[in-house]
Amino acid sequence: MTKAAPLAAVSGTAATVAAPILSIRQVSKRFGQRPVLHGISLDVASGEFLTILGESGSGKTTLLRLIAGFEDLDSGEIWMGAERLDRIPAHRRQVNTVFQSYALFPHLSVFDNVAYGLRAKNTAQAEIPERVTQALAMVQMGEFAQAAPAKLSGGQQQRVALARALVNRPRVLLLDEPLSALDANLRRQMQVELKSLQREVGITFIFVTHDQEEAMALSDRVALLRAGLLEQVAPPREIYGEPETAYAAQFIGQTNLLRAEVKEGIATAGPIVWRTFGASGKATYSLRPECIRLVTESAGLPFANADVSGGRFRGRVRSQAFGGAMDLLEIDCGGANTIRARIANPGILTGEREFEFAATDAIRVREGEPE
Amino acid sequence: MYSRAYKAGVTIPPLLWVTVFLLVPYAILFCYSFWSVSPAQVILHNWNLQNYFQLLRNPIYVQVLLRSIRIAASVTVFALLLGYPLAYYLSFHAAKRKDLLYQLVIIPLWASYLVRGYAWKTILGSDGVLNGFLQYLHITHKPVEFFLYSPFAVIITLTHIYTPFMLLPIYASLEHIPRNLVEASHDLGSSSWSTFRRVILPLSLPGVLAGATFAFVLTLGDFLAPLLVGGPSGIMISNVVVSLFGAAYNWPLGAAISFGMMLLVVTLLLITERLEKRLVIS
Numbered sequence: 001m002t003k004a005a006p007l008a009a010v011s012g013t014a015a016t017v018a019a020p021i022l023s024i025r026q027v028s029k030r031f032g033q034r035p036v037l038h039g040i041s042l043d044v045a046s047g048e049f050l051t052i053l054g055e056s057g058s059g060k061t062t063l064l065r066l067i068a069g070f071e072d073l074d075s076g077e078i079w080m081g082a083e084r085l086d087r088i089p090a091h092r093r094q095v096n097t098v099f100q101s102y103a104l105f106p107h108l109s110v111f112d113n114v115a116y117g118l119r120a121k122n123t124a125q126a127e128i129p130e131r132v133t134q135a136l137a138m139v140q141m142g143e144f145a146q147a148a149p150a151k152l153s154g155g156q157q158q159r160v161a162l163a164r165a166l167v168n169r170p171r172v173l174l175l176d177e178p179l180s181a182l183d184a185n186l187r188r189q190m191q192v193e194l195k196s197l198q199r200e201v202g203i204t205f206i207f208v209t210h211d212q213e214e215a216m217a218l219s220d221r222v223a224l225l226r227a228g229l230l231e232q233v234a235p236p237r238e239i240y241g242e243p244e245t246a247y248a249a250q251f252i253g254q255t256n257l258l259r260a261e262v263k264e265g266i267a268t269a270g271p272i273v274w275r276t277f278g279a280s281g282k283a284t285y286s287l288r289p290e291c292i293r294l295v296t297e298s299a300g301l302p303f304a305n306a307d308v309s310g311g312r313f314r315g316r317v318r319s320q321a322f323g324g325a326m327d328l329l330e331i332d333c334g335g336a337n338t339i340r341a342r343i344a345n346p347g348i349l350t351g352e353r354e355f356e357f358a359a360t361d362a363i364r365v366r367e368g369e370p371e
Numbered sequence: 372m373y374s375r376a377y378k379a380g381v382t383i384p385p386l387l388w389v390t391v392f393l394l395v396p397y398a399i400l401f402c403y404s405f406w407s408v409s410p411a412q413v414i415l416h417n418w419n420l421q422n423y424f425q426l427l428r429n430p431i432y433v434q435v436l437l438r439s440i441r442i443a444a445s446v447t448v449f450a451l452l453l454g455y456p457l458a459y460y461l462s463f464h465a466a467k468r469k470d471l472l473y474q475l476v477i478i479p480l481w482a483s484y485l486v487r488g489y490a491w492k493t494i495l496g497s498d499g500v501l502n503g504f505l506q507y508l509h510i511t512h513k514p515v516e517f518f519l520y521s522p523f524a525v526i527i528t529l530t531h532i533y534t535p536f537m538l539l540p541i542y543a544s545l546e547h548i549p550r551n552l553v554e555a556s557h558d559l560g561s562s563s564w565s566t567f568r569r570v571i572l573p574l575s576l577p578g579v580l581a582g583a584t585f586a587f588v589l590t591l592g593d594f595l596a597p598l599l600v601g602g603p604s605g606i607m608i609s610n611v612v613v614s615l616f617g618a619a620y621n622w623p624l625g626a627a628i629s630f631g632m633m634l635l636v637v638t639l640l641l642i643t644e645r646l647e648k649r650l651v652i653s
Contacts, residue, residue: 068554068558069557069558070554070557070558089557090554090557090558091557091558091559091560091561091562092560095558096558096559097554097555097558099551099554099555101549101551103549103551103552103554103555104555105552105555105556105570106552106574107570107573107574116556116559116561116569117559117560120556120559120560120561120565120569121560164559165558165559168559168560
């Protein structure tokens, strides 16, 4: 199989890419009176591992079902290359789905499950055994070909479901929370396997999950969906490092949201002060816990006069949870301000201490509904 | 752990019920089937197999039995042809109308069997609704006699009566099919028809088998429909049993026929049970 197309095609933070394999344009969907998707636009690059991440009810599964053809869209278009996908019935789309509950046919053996799609498309009879065997070998299920699906464990059923979809060589593979039914260890193992499988076959994966860690670990890009609107579409590092919105910052990883007043390049959020280049007025900043450092050579500076090239603040350590390499601290810095910090090997901290962070680590984010 | 009194309380009543109302009567009937009737109409307790020989040798009984099987098979096929599509529609496409349509299927079961039988008598009779309609349309010019008092009338009436018995288990088995299997089938490139043939039909076969068993066994033992609409040519095996226990006063022969029937039905049930076990995937 060929290697995945270079991901250089995926550029920047935008929801558009050059020569997308799949293009979702202004897609809206409502169920009865309830709107689920509000004019979503999203391009998927060929060979990409794209994750649609969102809470339950955000519309992520609906978006996947629209691509698969299990639902009709109310407005908008979905294109696959030069083909208008949303006007083609599900069974003629070059798209395959791995279902959340696997949806293996209980009356068919593992072999016949995997062969199902090939037979439906009238693949040459002679070709079927070889392709099925190959697909089962790819997911390490070769020895279970004659087993009934009911006799398999969850993880094994998952592999069969993957083989059943991949054997058809779809242009895009849709995965609807495929790992959510597995226990934590198996899940991590399957994540690794899924990722290497995707690299091996070079097929575009669109993966739906509500688990942000899973999204970060697997994806080339993450499309964060919130209440039927795209909050941010970006590679995981970017969405983590430079969240555009308060929601994105909070949903992906942990963060401190600082509601600050900006005046003449100085941001002030309660006792915390730092230099910023943002425009004056009220603004929200995201500060990741691991960006906060403990000031060891404490000079006991009063915070009002802090060196404002970075941020400094004093606070009492209210709780300290040992976390191996990093301890998680909750720092009470007066009023209602609690700051969470992750600090490497701080020892046991007591009483009031001083902390600092680089001004560039405080990321200005938008509040409120996505635009 | 359950107390002894509790165990006795839950086991003894059903055991008693089965013994008194099933086992003992069957045993008595079984004994009768080996006795005979004297010309003076006295039942003689002289144990022999004459009744069973007569059942197999007398062409009248064999003929009626074969007709009963034919009628039961026809009713089963017609009830399946009517019941399956309706069950399929109810389960997959009725959407909001589902509850209403389901009730419409159920309601006739609340009406008395006799009422439904008489209704068909009114419809099929020589001055009945069907004949009146055909003459009104000038399709026929005089009443068609063959509608009523024929095996045909028995088949129509019993198909009407037993179609819900066919439909309900099929509907239940269709409702049990996870909908994502249908989606998976479409996803893998199967059209609706091919999905029906390769996924829905095989998974609904246990329901079909249960429904067919109901329709066949209930029809085979039916005696009211032939009595109401069957006429002499529509007589079924149960009518023979009824007359043997009644006017003909030959209880021993009636008992022998009853046991022959029961043997047939039990064999059938055992076969379907084994088939069903093979179909149902645990």
